[in-house]
Amino acid sequence: MATKPSNERLVKDSLRVLNNPFWIPELNTDELYARLRDDYDGTKKGHVMVQINQFGDIYIATDRKPGQFSRFRTSGGGGHSLRVRNALMLLALAIKLDNEEDPL
Numbered sequence: 001m002a003t004k005p006s007n008e009r010l011v012k013d014s015l016r017v018l019n020n021p022f023w024i025p026e027l028n029t030d031e032l033y034a035r036l037r038d039d040y041d042g043t044k045k046g047h048v049m050v051q052i053n054q055f056g057d058i059y060i061a062t063d064r065k066p067g068q069f070s071r072f073r074t075s076g077g078g079g080h081s082l083r084v085r086n087a088l089m090l091l092a093l094a095i096k097l098d099n100e101e102d103p104l
Contacts (some may be wrong), residue, residue: 018094029054035084037070046070048084 005013027033029052037046048070051059062070072088073079 014090014093018090018097023056028054029056035072035081038072038073038078038080048072048088 011078020028032051034047034049036044037048040046047063049061049063053059064070072081072085074085075082081086
């Protein structure tokens, strides 16, 4: 049985991913990838959506009203989209690092 990687190792791997350009062959350009937030309250609204164009540019959007957030919970908090939550944490780290390196 494989051992679970330490948090330190996961952070190191995350930084390696963030600092090196890559393409994931399983993703298609011009396809909309969407995921419903965890707290949709029966409305089926509150998607996060990502699309990649033919140049590799990535677009992100939500179908929420401005100022309202879509929550993606942890596994202990009733999360249904744990990979999306992890990817969004990587997005937050990428924003932080870019802001430190090149404040706008």
